[in-house]
Structures are given as C-alpha cells and as structure tokens.
Amino acid sequence: MIRVGVQTAPIDLADALAGIEAAGMGGIASFTGLVRADDGVATLTLEHYPGMTEAALQAVAEAAAARWSLGAVTILHRVGTMHPGERIVFVGTAAAHRAEALAACSYCIDRLKTDAPFWKREATEAGERWVEPRAADDSAARGWE
Amino acid sequence: MAVRLLYFAWVREAVGIGEEMLDPPPEAATLDALIDWLATLSAGHATAFADRTRLRAAVDQHFVAMDAPVAGAREIAIFPPVTGG
Numbered sequence: 502m503i504r505v506g507v508q509t510a511p512i513d514l515a516d517a518l519a520g521i522e523a524a525g526m527g528g529i530a531s532f533t534g535l536v537r538a539d540d541g542v543a544t545l546t547l548e549h550y551p552g553m554t555e556a557a558l559q560a561v562a563e564a565a566a567a568r569w570s571l572g573a574v575t576i577l578h579r580v581g582t583m584h585p586g587e588r589i590v591f592v593g594t595a596a597a598h599r600a601e602a603l604a605a606c607s608y609c610i611d612r613l614k615t616d617a618p619f620w621k622r623e624a625t626e627a628g629e630r631w632v633e634p635r636a637a638d639d640s641a642a643r644g645w646e
Numbered sequence: 647m648a649v650r651l652l653y654f655a656w657v658r659e660a661v662g663i664g665e666e667m668l669d670p671p672p673e674a675a676t677l678d679a680l681i682d683w684l685a686t687l688s689a690g691h692a693t694a695f696a697d698r699t700r701l702r703a704a705v706d707q708h709f710v711a712m713d714a715p716v717a718g719a720r721e722i723a724i725f726p727p728v729t730g731g
C-alpha cells in the first residue's frame with residue numbers, strides 16, 4: 502500500500518491516482534506540486550541524495566500510515582531539470598473517509614519539505630541560484646509533532 | 647578508518663567534487679571537529695565549510711546534529727538545508 506519513487510521521468514497523474522484508487526477505499530486525497538514561474542524562472546533543477554532520498558520518502562509514508570488508517574499512500578518526486586508548469590511532486594492517500602485522507606496527504610507534503618534530501622536550483626535570465634529554505638516550511642513540519 | 651564523504655548542492659560546487667574517501671585524524675570525532683579538519687584540506691573545502699550555520703549533515707544516511715559523533719561512520723554527507731517538495 503506504500504509506493505514511493507524518485508524519478509527523472511514526468512509524473513503520470515492517471516497512473517499515480519489509479520494506484521491509490523486500487524486500494525478500494527472511499528476517500529482519495531492528492532496533492533500535486535508544479536514548478537512555479539516565479540521571478541522569471543526558466544528551469545528548476547532538483548538535486549538529491551540517492552539512497553537516502555528513497556528511504557526518507559518511505560519513512561514519511563510509513564509515519565503517515567502509522568498515524569492514520571490508510572489504504573494507500575503514494576509519494577512521487579521528480580529530480581533533474583524541469584520547466585515551469587511541470588509536476589515536481591505528487592502525494593496521494595486513500596482512507597475510508599475524507600478527513601483522514603486529507604490530513605495524511607497534508608502531513609506527507611509538509612514533512613517532505615524538511616525530511617527529504619532535495620535541493621532546488623533555479624535558472625533565470627539573470628543567472629542561477631540555489632533556493633534557500635523557507636522558515637514557513639520548518640514551522641509547517643513542526644506543527645505535526 | 648576511511649570514510650566516504652559526500653557533498654551536495656553548493657557545498658559540492660565549492661569543494662569541487664561530489665565525493666571522496668578520506669581517513670580523518672582521531673581528533674575529528676564529531677561532525678563539528680571533522681568539518682574543522684575538512685576545511686584545512688583545500689581552498690575549496692575552506693570556502694564550503696566557512697559558515698557552519700548554513701550546513702546540515704547526515705551520518706550513514708540519517709540527519710544528525712553538528713555535535714553528533716562520527717566514530718565508525720561509513721558515509722557522511724554535508725550539504726545545505728534541504729528544499730524539496
């Protein structure tokens with residue numbers, strides 16, 4: 502029921518959602534993050550820590566499954582170079598009712614921001630820069646403790 | 647004992663390589679002490695490790711604090727705060 506993936510290929514939403522729906526539960530929640538075109542970003546490149554990243558995603562999914570009664574959890578994260586509008590992350594959860602599915606989905610996306618070893622690099626016409634972490638991400642993740 | 651050092655994001659760019667096998671001296675017993683020693687290895691290392699507040703680390707693929715012991719570690723990664731999702 503837990504599926505995690507780190508991939509350079511585009512995220513296939515139909516496939517990802519089909520996997521969640523196959524759990525046969527009544528409530529499906531999902532979150533899809535897209536690359537924003539903020540400040541003239543032309544490309545966004547995600548670097549990660551192979552091996553540790555997959556384990557971190559698995560740990561987040563397992564923690565969600567331990568906290569809520571879930572039929573399925575899927576976390577997919579893209580790495581490599583992407584353009585604005587492309588999907589960068591997908592989280593999907595299945596539970597008997599909506600409240601658990603929505604809460605578990607929200608939990609996973611908050612934890613991903615602080616628990617998984619990804620680093621973002623933005624390229625604009627003015628040059629390239631590494632994205633700094635946001636204090637709001639830390640406080641969102643701590644809110645679940 | 648030799649340990650595999652991994653660097654990511656701007657730490658990797660400053661050091662100039664993504665990984666290296668090193669045999670740190672016995673006094674490099676915590677991450678802080680190890681980073682002090684790493685900073686002496688080259689100008690690139692010195693630049694990468696100049697501001698400790700901008701660094702995070704993992705020992706054998708688990709996030710740890712900078713005062714964590716490193717004895718017996720097989721793989722130590724040093725990198726900026728993470729920015730995924």
